[in-house]
Amino acid sequence: MSIAQQLYQLQEVDLELAANQQQQARVSGQLGESQEIVRVRVTLEAGRQRLEELEKQQHTVEWEIEDLTAKLKATEENLFGGRIKNPKELTNLQREADELKARRTQLEDRALEVMDQAEATSKNITELTDELSRLEAEWRNQQEKLSTELAELKAAHAKLSDERQRLAAGIVPGTIEVYEQLRLRRGTAVARVEQGTCRGCQITLPTTELQQVRGGGLVRCGSCGRILFLA
Ligand SMILES: [Zn+2]
Incomplete structure (x- = not known):
């Protein structure tokens, strides 16, 4: 499993955790x-x-x-x-x-x-x-x-x-740190790549970046800085 995929899974869990906390707050309020x-x-x-x-x-x-x-x-x-x-x-x-x-x-x-x-x-x-x-x-x-x-x-x-x-x-601490900082700054740290576009900021990615993403490395969008994940 690529590091981007691991981080994407982590993000999915984090989003569910945030939604769960919101629901708990709503229910507690009632x-x-x-x-x-x-x-x-x-x-x-x-x-x-x-x-x-x-x-x-x-x-x-x-x-x-x-x-x-x-x-x-x-x-x-x-x-x-x-x-x-x-x-x-x-x-x-x-x-x-x-x-x-x-x-x-x-x-x-x-x-x-x-x-x-x-x-x-x-x-x-x-x-x-x-x-x-x-x-x-x-x-x-x-x-x-x-x-x-x-x-x-x-x-x-x-x-x-x-x-x-x-x-x-399963992720090295340094990478988790980058992920957390991006989350704080951008709301989400990992963006899917769809049809050559970063779904975080909707910018078309340059070919070189796309190739790097396909290679499975940790690549960040040159525009929004999010970690790119190609499903
Ligand atoms: Zn982007």
Whole structure:
């Protein structure tokens, strides 16, 4: 096997290693908490607090209504009981009863309003709870898949690293160094020669260079400097 072919194989493995690392980074980035789930949890918690608040309001209004009803009952007993005869006192009692009734009607309206709000909030909580369960199930499923994918990528990476080590061991250190420097500078160190052209920079190679490449030596493109490989 020519040195160019060995280096080309090394490059193939290095490209696979780089792609593998990119995929690992992508998968790792998707592992972890979901922003959407966090958002739904926060909204749900706010909804629960709101419902609690509305239920408290509802109880307060109900107590006030009970209180007013008791007062009204006492006032009406005085008014219609026949014990009080004084017309002025009766007129006052009548006014008091009317005021209590008006106040109670107001509170009853308020109680209905609060009840409607509590019902809507409760419905919203049910919907959010369902959505959260769905999102969490989806998320767990996705995380499991991602974990499996990551484990597979790591295993593939280990295999490729071994392969790289094996290939590199067969190449003299000085040549590996040239290869590494080219990789840093050019992205890829080895370029295929196709139809007399360097595929690294698309320049047509001079005949002498082509002959040298065919001879199997370590030849670098006069234009881009990459190591030339003729398949
Ligand atoms: Zn070139």
